[in-house]
Amino acid sequence: MATHLNATPPPDAAPPSRGPATPGRTVNFKxxxxxxxxxxxxxxxxxxxxxxxxxVISCLQQIAANPVTVEGTRTTPVVWDxxxxxxxxxxxxxxxxxxxxxxxxxxxxxxAPGEGDTITLEPMQKxxxxxxxxxxxxxxxxxxRRLKTWVPIDGTYSQGAGPKETPDDQEIRYKLSECMTxxxxxxxxxxxxxxxxxxxxxxxxxxxxAVSLARLFNEHPTGRTLAPHRLEVLSGHGGINDCGNAQNxxxxxxxxxxxxxxxxxxxxxxxxxxxKKIFFARPDPHAAAKGPG
Amino acid sequence: xxxxLSAAAPIQRPSLFERHYFLLRRLHSLTGIVPIGVFLIAHLxxxxxxxxxxxxxxxxxxxxxxxxxxxxxxxxxxLWINQQVPHLILIEVVLWLSIAYHSVLGVYFAAQxxxxxxxxxxxxxxxxxxQRVSGYVGILFIFYHVATLRWGxxxxxxxxxSWDHQRSASTLAAALRGGENFTAAGxxxxxxxxxxxxxxxxxxxxxxxxxxxxxxxxxSAGAQRQWGYICAALGTGLMLAAWASVIGxxxxxxxxxxxxxxxxxxxxxxxxx
Ligand code: SF4
Ligand code: SF4
Ligand code: FES
Numbered sequence: 001m002a003t004h005l006n007a008t009p010p011p012d013a014a015p016p017s018r019g020p021a022t023p024g025r026t027v028n029f030k031x032x033x034x035x036x037x038x039x040x041x042x043x044x045x046x047x048x049x050x051x052x053x054x055x056v057i058s059c060l061q062q063i064a065a066n067p068v069t070v071e072g073t074r075t076t077p078v079v080w081d082x083x084x085x086x087x088x089x090x091x092x093x094x095x096x097x098x099x100x101x102x103x104x105x106x107x108x109x110x111x112a113p114g115e116g117d118t119i120t121l122e123p124m125q126k127x128x129x130x131x132x133x134x135x136x137x138x139x140x141x142x143x144x145r146r147l148k149t150w151v152p153i154d155g156t157y158s159q160g161a162g163p164k165e166t167p168d169d170q171e172i173r174y175k176l177s178e179c180m181t182x183x184x185x186x187x188x189x190x191x192x193x194x195x196x197x198x199x200x201x202x203x204x205x206x207x208x209x210a211v212s213l214a215r216l217f218n219e220h221p222t223g224r225t226l227a228p229h230r231l232e233v234l235s236g237h238g239g240i241n242d243c244g245n246a247q248n249x250x251x252x253x254x255x256x257x258x259x260x261x262x263x264x265x266x267x268x269x270x271x272x273x274x275x276k277k278i279f280f281a282r283p284d285p286h287a288a289a290k291g292p293g
Numbered sequence: 294x295x296x297x298l299s300a301a302a303p304i305q306r307p308s309l310f311e312r313h314y315f316l317l318r319r320l321h322s323l324t325g326i327v328p329i330g331v332f333l334i335a336h337l338x339x340x341x342x343x344x345x346x347x348x349x350x351x352x353x354x355x356x357x358x359x360x361x362x363x364x365x366x367x368x369x370x371x372l373w374i375n376q377q378v379p380h381l382i383l384i385e386v387v388l389w390l391s392i393a394y395h396s397v398l399g400v401y402f403a404a405q406x407x408x409x410x411x412x413x414x415x416x417x418x419x420x421x422x423x424q425r426v427s428g429y430v431g432i433l434f435i436f437y438h439v440a441t442l443r444w445g446x447x448x449x450x451x452x453x454x455s456w457d458h459q460r461s462a463s464t465l466a467a468a469l470r471g472g473e474n475f476t477a478a479g480x481x482x483x484x485x486x487x488x489x490x491x492x493x494x495x496x497x498x499x500x501x502x503x504x505x506x507x508x509x510x511x512x513s514a515g516a517q518r519q520w521g522y523i524c525a526a527l528g529t530g531l532m533l534a535a536w537a538s539v540i541g542x543x544x545x546x547x548x549x550x551x552x553x554x555x556x557x558x559x560x561x562x563x564x565x566x
Contacts, residue, residue, distance in 0.1 A: 098412055188413050190406045190421060203311065205405075237311050241318035244406055245503040246421035248413050260506070261513055268509020274315055 021113035023052045028070065029059060031078050032122040034129050037196075045070045046078075050112075056103035056121065057082055057092060060133075079132040087254060090182025094133045095122040100187040102254055103133075124187045128196045140181050142201045143210040147230045151223040163221035176216040176262065178255040185209050185249035185259055191242055205242040206234070208249035212262035218269065231266075231273040240266050321398045322507055324391040325500045332388055333497055337490075337531055339374070340538035342367040343462070343545070354556070363541065364462045364550050365557040371461040389439075396432045403428060424499050427492035434489025442468060451478030454547075462542070463550035469543045483543040490535040498528035 027050050034041045047070050048059045057080070064077035080103070083089035087105040094103050097111065097120050112119050127135035153159065186192040186207035195204050214230045217223035234240045243263055250259040310317070342349065346366025347359045354365055375381065408422040440446040442456040442465070451471035456464045469486060471479025502524040505511040511520045 188409070190409050190418070193405075193407055235315040237314045239314075241315065241507070242405065243507075244421055244424075245417075245506055246415075247417040248409075248415060251415055251417075252413070258514065260517065264506045264509055264512035264517070266509075267507050268512060270315070271319075271509050274319075 021052070021109040022115060023050075025050060025115040027059070027108055027112040028116065028118040029063065030118055030120045031063075031132070032120075033075075033078065033132050034123070035076075036131055037128055044075060044078075045118075050108045052109065054108040056094075056096065056106040056108070056119070057085060059108065060103070060121075079130075079134050081134045088180055090180035093124060093182045093184060093187070095124060095187070096120070098122075100124060100184045100252055102182065102184075105254070124183055126187045126189075126192050126194050127183065128194070137181070137183050138198070139195065139201050139204075140183055140186065140207065140209065142198065143206040144181070144213060146202065147206060147210055147214045147233055148226045149210065149213040149217050149230075150226075151217065151220055152226055153222065165221065169219060173216055173219055175255075176212055176257060179209050179213060179216075179257055180255065181209060182254065183209075184252045184254060188248040188252040190246050190248065191244045203237040205238050208243070208253075208259040208263065211240060211243070211266050212257055212259050215262045215265050215269075218266075227269075228273070231270050234266055235270050235274060240270050317398065318402075319508075321395060321402070322500075322504050324395045325497070326504060328384075328388055328391050329395060330497050330501065333493065334531065337494075337534040337538060339367070339370050341534035341541070342370055343541035344537035346370075357553070357556075360545075361549075361553045364545065364553040368462050368554050368557050371458055375458040392435060396428075399428050400432070420499055423492075424496060424503075427496040427499075430489060431493045431496055434485065434493065437485070438489070451476055451482060460551065460554055462545065463547040463554055466542050466545040466550050467547040469539075470547070473547055483539065486543070487536070487539045490539055491532065494528060494531045494535050498524045498531065501527070 026047050028045050028047050030043060030045045032041055033044050046063045046068070048062050050059060060078055060080050067075050067077045069075055080092065080094070082092035082104055084091075085104045087102045090102070092103045093100060096103060096106055103121070108119070111117075121133060123129045123133045124135045124137075127137050127139065130136050186209065189205075189208060192205050192207050195201065211234065214234060218227040218230060240263065245260075245263075247260050250257075253259055343363040344359075345363065347357065347362025349366050350357075350362050354362060357365060378384070403425045406421075406425070408418075408425065410418045410422040437449065441450050445455055447453045447455045450468050452467060454464050454467035454472070456468060467473070469479065469483045470476070471482065475483075502517075502521055505520050506517060511517045
């Protein structure tokens with residue numbers, strides 16, 4: 001069972017620790033700044049005194065309290081997004097030392113154990129920057145709407161008790177359900193590119209998280225009723241075929257969700273779905289696209 | 294976020310490309326294995342006969358050494374393919390069309406991604422990058438290979454050798470070396486062959502590995518790993534065959550190969566044939 005206060009960095013993200021960290025040392029934060037959408041970016045460096053157990057968010061709070069760069073210039077506070085502060089909401093995701101991860105669970109003692117060490121903070125690369133380290137991840141949620149990753153229970157009458165579940169299925173789905181839509185998987189994916197125009201999200205790659213959540217709800221006894229719709233969308237442009245099997249997603253996912261297995265599973269489901277369409281029935285894809293839910 | 298229903302966009306029928314996206318993608322995957330991959334295996338088996346053919350001669354030409362025996366075996370194999378295999382031109386056209394389809398769609402699909410292996414230095418990510426690089430180089434290589442040795446664009450061959458299936462070994466060696474002896478341009482061609490064939494072997498076995506995920510044959514991480522071992526073993530074998538072929542012909546003297554061809558044929562060729 002996974003713990004929710006999961007402070008372990010994703011594999012490969014943290015440099016090997018160089019001995020015990022000294023409390024009260026100064027760490028430099030090199031931050032990629034941007035004043036707003038479409039504005040030019042710039043680098044600013046801040047020196048922060050860190051304590052044992054400090055994380056990136058607590059250091060950003062110190063910078064916000066006294067936004068003065070190492071050159072002594074007073075500047076605006078660095079903007080970032082966060083919510084839970086315990087790695088379950090995904091809002092604080094950013095690129096730290098070149099790799100994407102949550103900043104709330106990023107411990108300074110692992111990343112900068114020595115006096116004067118530098119940590120680089122950049123916004124995620126595949127989403128439009130709102131300001132500084134704060135990005136707009138709407139496209140991820142749009143992909144979930146496109147795939148209807150939910151259990152359809154709305155109706156005019158009671159549908160009674162749900163079907164029985166086996167513990168084995170529950171265990172598989174529990175892991176998949178831990179996805180927090182943080183965006184690490186798509187930020188590291190070479191097939192998922194920055195696309196600020198929402199009009200083009202209908203044909204751009206849905207991303208590993210959406211593929212995995214489609215699997216989660218396709219395997220749910222009631223969520224299954226929308227499976228034909230999901231598989232139809234996943235067959236098309238931006239669906240499962242757009243994955244290039246680089247398998248970065250599974251390596252950077254902070255929840256260790258077996259994303260590449262979900263990709264293989266959905267690949268199989270889509271293959272079967274399309275073969276069934278040829279031999280058994282020919283549902284109109286547009287009717288399916290407007291299906292229940 | 295509430296959708297704005299007042300100004301519903303007119304429903305557009307998706308383009309032909311979008312409607313048949315699945316079919317186009319899976320056809321791209323399939324053509325890479327059948328016929329292209331299957332042909333690659335057959336082609337490398339034939340060509341590497343220059344290295345192992347002596348042991349397949351079954352007692353014929355007992356005086357020939359490993360080198361000459363390999364040439365004789367290869368020569369006979371090529372003659373058999375060109376004279377006995379039925380519907381050869383049909384097979385070739387299907388192959389060319391498949392390669393053209395796989396190339397055009399491959400370049401288009403590859404253009405939809407941005408390699409980031411310098412940032413996320415995982416082995417799988419390097420594979421992803423190399424799959425694209427090997428595709429691009431492979432297209433150039435196959436075009437050069439087919440244009441010079443099959444379509445007779447001899448102006449692209451150093452020394453101007455023209456490949457002839459009646460004299461398959463000697464003309465191939467001459468095309469690789471730039472003449473009887475190595476020229477600088479010949480060395481460049483041989484090197485291009487070495488790199489091109491190696492990249493194509495990688496492209497094929499890596500494509501075979503990812504195709505199993507795409508089609509949903511290998512789902513679990515364990516299944517993907519084990520299929521990976523099988524692909525790696527196939528790749529090692531094909532790579533050895535590829536290197537044996539290129540090195541075997543690049544180090545072959547065209548004059549000596551021509552003598553072996555005459556012996557194998559039982560009578561010398563007329564001059565200028
Ligand atoms: S699959 Fe993992 S990396 Fe991707 S959004 Fe979900 S939790 Fe984040
Ligand atoms: S396996 Fe697919 S989804 Fe995951 S990083 Fe690679 S291309 Fe992206
Ligand atoms: S603030 Fe919720 S994951 Fe970091």
